Amino acid sequence: MKFIKSFSLVLILVVTSTSLFAQRGKDGARIVSTTEVVNAFTTLSSDAAIGATSITVASSSLNSNFSNPLAQGDLIMIYQVQGASVEDTVNSIMANSSKFFYTWGRITNYNNAGNYEFLQVSSIPNATTINFDCALTKNYTAADRVIIVRVPRYSSLTINSGGVLTTLPWNGSIGGVLAVEVLGQTTINTGGIVDVSGLGFRGGTAYTTSVNTVNGGLRYADSNVPALEGAEKGEGIAGDQSIYATFNIGGAGYCRGAAANAGGGGNGHNSGGGGGANAGDIFNWNKGVGTPDRSTANYNTAWNIDTGLATITTSSGGGRGGYSILKNNMNELTVPPNDPQWGGDFRRDNGGLGGRPLDYSTGKIFLGGAGGAGEGDNGQASDGGNGGGLIFFLTYGNITGSGKIRANGRNGVDINPGSAPIGQLRGIDAAGGAGAGGTIILKTTGTVSLTDSIVANGGRGGNQVLVAGLFATIDEGEGPGGGGGGGYIAISAGTPPLRIANGGINGVTNCPYVSQFPPNGATMGGTGLANETINSFDITTIGDSICANTSASISASLTGNPPSGATIEWFDAQFNGNLVFTGGNFTTPILTTSTTYWVRVCPAPYLVPVLVTVVPCTFPVASFSSSDSSICINDCISFTDLSSGSPTSWSWYFFGSSTPTSSQQNPTNICYPNAGSFDVALVINNTNGQDSIFIANFI
Known part of the structure; x- marks a missing residue:
């Protein structure tokens, strides 16, 4: 007897950034x-350059009009107010005119x-430093009045x-x-x-x-x-x-x-x-x-x-x-x-x-x-x-x-x-x-x-x-x-x-x-x-629901008008996590427990969670019997499904019979018009996967 087992996942969990979010919305509904x-507000104390993930400020607490000091997952805006150079060398007959x-x-x-x-703030290590998720994309000159806005x-x-x-x-x-x-x-x-x-x-x-x-x-x-x-x-x-x-x-x-x-x-x-x-x-x-x-x-x-x-x-x-x-x-x-x-x-x-x-x-x-x-x-x-x-x-x-x-x-x-x-x-x-x-x-x-x-x-x-x-x-x-x-x-x-x-x-x-x-x-x-x-854009994600000891296929895409060259990055933690993948479609490692991955697309100041749910799975196991296995020419017999795992579909294959296939759970009146030995196979499915059984010379 040959035994062939396979399974497929059919439950997909769709998660968008507006229904399952990270730190966006953390301050709740506001009615004014x-x-x-x-x-x-605070001010920048030292120049900050493109690529930096940390800035030095006058005070990192930024708690005016907030119930708590600035913390991980909060949002800041950095903005340089002044610093333009102007023409100041016009010649004149009078020194100061x-x-x-x-x-x-x-x-x-x-x-x-x-x-x-x-x-987005990733950490506040001390009273004058703010660390953040995405690197700066512009330069800032502290002497030219740069404000930090919570x-x-x-x-x-x-x-x-x-x-x-x-x-x-x-x-x-x-x-x-x-x-x-x-x-x-x-x-x-x-x-x-x-x-x-x-x-x-x-x-x-x-x-x-x-x-x-x-x-x-x-x-x-x-x-x-x-x-x-x-x-x-x-x-x-x-x-x-x-x-x-x-x-x-x-x-x-x-x-x-x-x-x-x-x-x-x-x-x-x-x-x-x-x-x-x-x-x-x-x-x-x-x-x-x-x-x-x-x-x-x-x-x-x-x-x-x-x-x-x-x-x-x-x-x-x-x-x-x-x-x-x-x-x-x-x-x-x-x-x-x-x-x-x-x-x-x-x-x-x-x-x-x-x-x-x-x-x-x-x-x-x-x-x-x-x-x-x-x-x-x-x-x-x-x-x-x-x-x-x-x-x-x-x-x-x-x-x-x-x-x-x-x-x-x-x-x-x-x-x-x-x-x-x-x-x-x-x-x-x-x-x-x-x-x-x-x-x-x-x-x-x-x-x-x-x-x-x-x-x-x-x-x-x-x-x-x-x-x-x-x-x-x-x-x-x-x-x-x-x-x-x-x-x-x-x-x-x-x-x-x-x-x-x-x-x-x-x-x-x-x-x-x-x-x-x-x-x-x-x-x-x-x-x-x-x-x-x-331009504005957002991140839309698709999670997955899988059985234990399997991999998930999850994805992220951008809607709206993202900046040129925007890259989708996957992390294993919301803050200070490891980069595990880059790109839109991510196949996870084999998972034994439910796991959340975090998607980032800099310069967007947030990460979006993508959930992989590991659920208890009962896989089908194919088995069957027949009313007889040694019959005369033109005799007819019945087959009974003995599979476990609550299969939902059946595909029978009766080689040499006058009814070569059947999708019934328990086929009857299967007749054999010729002498010889014949194989029988059954393929079953349920919501968690598929199994099959092949018995050579069963009849």
Whole structure:
């Protein structure tokens, strides 16, 4: 007798990353009904290079707004805020005036500014070290303000009416970023809002002390007192006042030149601050003059006699600040700026230049640039507006609801004294430029279907409101602030109806001498980028159910748009495990107990478990008998199945009979018409496998 045994596995367990997950979702469902900050921050202490799996930070606890310190399986975001290099070598006849030229502040190298990535923590070995699963894919320079953001890992997120999800304002070290991960659905209900407006780069601070003019009002000639040359610039990716002070021979923190995406400060005497910038057309900055408001015939006429704007209809980046002080009542539609007939400082084109739009094509992201301050010598000038912050939603479900998402720039601060003493005029300095819209990233493997708006608009330039006391008259005018440039909005999928990243409008003055042209040289910010996309992907896995002492066939695949060269890796533990396989289809070793493998695809900041279940198995064992084995020609007999293991199918083979095959469990009436010796075989199956028996010369 020959005995042949085989088995096959038919039970397949399908597991997706949304039904069986690792650390994604570990912080549970979150419902926001009040104003809440959900991130924690620290700073990078030492430079970090591509390929590193560890960073040194100021503090690794990161427990603000969390119930426990940072631990294995938590999520962080690393983001370099500043560090761009700008043109600082413009030649000038005056030692400290290179910063007045439009070429000053041109971005020569972004360096590591705008670099970011998300990382899953693998361990916290001490108070200043964080280790993570995937290696860094970008470089980071600690001296250029790199923040580490602890990111909550919610299973779902709901923002109800009255709920405001926000973050800390950028303060030069931390803040400005709101980042969350959501495994399931994100719902922003009517009356709920995600808002980081005005939480980005900081506006220039106005000079609030009364000072004497020099050189007849062209106050940027005095290299020894930079504050007398012009107002503070806003902050941007090239730095803030402390960093500008290191440029060239110093003093670069003041005056109209735009440092990268920061708005320039108004030059003396009493010019308005320029608006900050974020996204836009990097080839259409037009020397920082902004976009003139040509909505009326009078406005068109006035712009057409401004030699810097006569042929300009639209520009990208921040808006330019308004003209310097005028003292005489001339016709603004016929007498151009920079004309001595205006008196005062001749109503010069000295307003702060608008910040430069930034390049998003390489995958960097940025805070909104800040507006420059208005220039003043009477202690009444106003500050520039802050830029919008950064929102980053990393989700694996839909983003829905009828609430709002906002990352607007702040308005330039208005000059509005409200009242004035008898016989005096108040409000007699220039206004600040506005902040640019921030950045909104909705990176999801689901769909964005919000029915309300997603907005990253630039702010409005500061207004000048002159107030005359009793017996006084308004007999001068100064520069309003430029509008902020539009921000940046990118989503992975979906068509929300309202995505807006418009530039902010310019400020105006109520000086009656320019009543036909209240912008008085201030321009609007340019449009940002509201309809951009960002790729997203997820990992889908198929597990297996097997019998003991067998191997399993399990697999993983990528959905969405994974990065080029993404590699599927299999590990034998969730953290610090051994790499056991690379590729999509993995055949395990022989297993005796249920086993979980972990799949990783860097740079995804998570591992997905793949379960192999070892179940008790009863294999079939084939056996049979017959009613007789020695018969006469044309006699018929019956066969009885004696197999164990509860077979579910039978295949009989009766060689030499008039019925050569049968699928019945117990075949009957099997007849043999010829003399001889004949073989019989039986093949059986159950859910765990197959067995067969072959008996030669059984009949």
